[in-house]
Structure formats: C-alpha cells, structure tokens
Amino acid sequence: MSSLNSSNMAKTAMDRLREQLSRLAQSPGTPVLLVGPPGSGKQHSAELLHRQTHPQSPEAPLVCVDCSALTRDFDRELLGEEGGRRGWVEAANGGTLLLREITALPLGAQALLLKFLDGMRLRRIGSGREVELSLRVVATSSREPLELIKTEQFHESLYRRLAVFRLELPPLAARKEEILPLAERFIAELAARSGKRVTGLSEPAATALSRYPFPGNVRELRAVLERALVSAEDSQLSLRDLDLERSGFRASPQTLRFFEVETPDDGIPPALEVIEKAYVHRVLEHTGGRRMAAAQLLGISYPTFLKRLRELGVDDGHSGPRTMRVASAARR
Structure with missing residues (x-):
C-alpha cells in the first residue's frame, strides 16, 4: 500500500515556486507573468499569490479575465464607460487583475493595458478625468511571448512591463517527483x-x-x-x-518506453546527431510542439534549445516516431 506521505521529500519545483510567490506577496503592486503549458497550474498559482498578498482582506477582489474571449468592445470591457458599468481593471482595484492567456489579447487592447501599467491611472471611455488605482496585474500564457514578439503578434514593451517578475511552470512530466x-x-x-x-x-x-x-x-x-x-x-x-x-x-x-532506436539492417549504429535529431522530434511531439516545455524537459535553457534546433535543422513539423529506424545512408 502507498501512504503518499511527502513530508520528508526533497524540495520540489513547486515548493520553490511557492517560496517565490510568498516573497512576491510582500510587493502587492509588482506585475507577474506566469508561463507554462495548459493545465500546469498557472491559475492556481495566481490565486495563491492573491491570497498571500491579501491575507487579512478576504474581500479584496480577484478579477479573472479570459483574454481570448474579449469582444470588439475590448476598450469598454477593460476600462469601463462613464455613466456605465466599471471595466475589468477598475473592478480589480485593491486586489488582483488576472489576465488569462495574455497573448490572445488584441493588439489594441495590449496598447491600452500598457498605458495603464505605465502610470496605474485609468480614464473611462467618455470621461475627461483619470482615476488612480492600486492593484496587481498577473498575466498567464501557454505560449512563449518572446516567440510572438518576433512575429509582431505581441508588444515587446508590454512583455517587458509584465515580466518584471516572470515565473515558469514546467509540465508535470518534468517534475514527476510531484505527481x-x-x-x-x-x-x-x-x-x-x-x-x-x-x-x-x-x-x-x-x-x-x-x-x-x-x-x-x-x-x-x-x-x-x-x-x-x-x-x-x-x-x-x-x-x-x-x-x-x-x-x-x-x-x-514494453509500452513505457518513451524513445528507442532500432538497429539498421546493415547493423551499423546511426550517427549521434541522427539520434539526437530524432529524439528532439520525439520530445517536441510529446509537448505538442511547445518548444519552451521541450527545453525544460531536456534540462537546457530555452535559448540553448533554439540554437540546437537550428544546428540540427529541425523544422516546425514535430511528428517524430516513438521508435526510430535509421538507415545506414543517414550516416555521415
């Protein structure tokens, strides 16, 4: 039988993340960017940070906005309208504004958010005066914002403003000790x-x-x-x-094998680079093409991984087989 007693376990990645969140709680206005694959615990981490930031104020608002669901009236949804309802930003005053999947935010809304973050002042649509607010903005993303900056789908200035404190949540497969x-x-x-x-x-x-x-x-x-x-x-x-x-x-x-190499017909082992390329394909297949998650699984930095992809000539087609069969012609 398994008692699942983890009291004596070594400190895990999530233990370290919780320590970072605890320190962040002492700085209630600092923006935070949480990056990790879907289901890795980004929203849970944001909610934990909110509770730790406002331990004596259970009434402090936590406003969660799904950026992919904003309508064409995103300016009114974010900023509110004079004489109408409050926008999401103002509704989070005194608490936390959680922006889920920030990379899905339209470019126009990104510009509005950046302007607010620069001064923490908001002007409702149709109003001639600004309102000063006090809140923390937490943004989450399942995609790598730096990649979207290259294709001009995400404002670099907004990224720099949100990533004052960037935390990465690795996939669960990379932290099996926590399962x-x-x-x-x-x-x-x-x-x-x-x-x-x-x-x-x-x-x-x-x-x-x-x-x-x-x-x-x-x-x-x-x-x-x-x-x-x-x-x-x-x-x-x-x-x-x-x-x-x-x-x-x-x-x-037999089916727990993640990757294996079959011996070619001529019996000559394939070149190391051929095996490495096939293994990288397999890891990318496992992560659904998410290169940042693949780098975390491989235990190397994201820039180093991107450099190695270029060296190996790995493209965006991540359909490598679980079992690699290499012909001798592939050898150099």
Whole structure:
C-alpha cells in the first residue's frame, strides 16, 4: 500500500515556486507573468499569490479575465464607460487583475493595458478625468511571448512591463517527483467533497501514476483521480480505478518506453546527431510542439534549445516516431 506521505521529500519545483510567490506577496503592486503549458497550474498559482498578498482582506477582489474571449468592445470591457458599468481593471482595484492567456489579447487592447501599467491611472471611455488605482496585474500564457514578439503578434514593451517578475511552470512530466504528493492532496480534497472514504493509492496504482506522461498536466491528474473516486470500492484506489488505458496508456514495461532506436539492417549504429535529431522530434511531439516545455524537459535553457534546433535543422513539423529506424545512408 502507498501512504503518499511527502513530508520528508526533497524540495520540489513547486515548493520553490511557492517560496517565490510568498516573497512576491510582500510587493502587492509588482506585475507577474506566469508561463507554462495548459493545465500546469498557472491559475492556481495566481490565486495563491492573491491570497498571500491579501491575507487579512478576504474581500479584496480577484478579477479573472479570459483574454481570448474579449469582444470588439475590448476598450469598454477593460476600462469601463462613464455613466456605465466599471471595466475589468477598475473592478480589480485593491486586489488582483488576472489576465488569462495574455497573448490572445488584441493588439489594441495590449496598447491600452500598457498605458495603464505605465502610470496605474485609468480614464473611462467618455470621461475627461483619470482615476488612480492600486492593484496587481498577473498575466498567464501557454505560449512563449518572446516567440510572438518576433512575429509582431505581441508588444515587446508590454512583455517587458509584465515580466518584471516572470515565473515558469514546467509540465508535470518534468517534475514527476510531484505527481504522488499532488495525488495525495487531490484525493483528500475529492474524498472530502464526495464523502468517500478513500485514503490513498495501491502500490501498482501509485507506480503507474508516477510513470504516466500526463500530457494534460496537473489538470489531467485531477481529472484522472476524480474519475477514479467515482468507481472506487475500496479505501485505496486501484490500477483499475485509475483506468489509464482510456488515454491510450499501458502499464506494461514494453509500452513505457518513451524513445528507442532500432538497429539498421546493415547493423551499423546511426550517427549521434541522427539520434539526437530524432529524439528532439520525439520530445517536441510529446509537448505538442511547445518548444519552451521541450527545453525544460531536456534540462537546457530555452535559448540553448533554439540554437540546437537550428544546428540540427529541425523544422516546425514535430511528428517524430516513438521508435526510430535509421538507415545506414543517414550516416555521415
């Protein structure tokens, strides 16, 4: 049986992130940019920062705006209108304005936001006076803003203003040591909500869960456990309860291989660069083409990864096979 006791575990990436958020809470006006793949915990981190910033003020507003859902009247939605309703920015006064998927913000709205951030003063549409506000702006992005700056889809000045404090949330596959501690927390929360007396995972379930790649990150982990609790009959979630095969995952050792190289027909091993290129393709396939996430998984900096992609001649087609078969003609 697995007790999922994480009290003695070494400090994880999320432990370090929480420490950074705790320090940021002492500076309530500092903008924050959270970058990471979908489901990696960006909104949860923003909400945690908000609570830590206003521990004695539960009434402090947390206004969450989905930037991809703004209409053509984005100026009125953001700034409000004189004699009408308040805009999102003013509604967050005294608290936090959370801008989800900031890179989806239209260029015109980006310019308005930058103007506000430069002076923390707002002028409603149709008004002749400015209002001074006090709030923190937290922006999240699943895409790399620096890439969008190159294609002029995102204002560099806005990026520099938001990235006063940039925090990156790696994919769950890059922090496997956190899977079981997170599972412990989710199981406790979900069991309390459902009234089920589930306390942990069986050893086979814990092993399979720790090996699962979680392309949907933390969000997928929670969904897997929530589904498992519905069908659970014992106090420990079983491998059958997890039903990881629904996502095409098999717990057998043969299918846990992430990447392998078959011996060519002539028996000559392929060149190292050929293997490296195929492996990079496989990692990019795993991350859905997200190069920043791939760099994190490979343990190298993002600029170094981009440089290596150019050297290897890797394009934007990330359809590398799990098993690479290399012909001798590929050798140099």
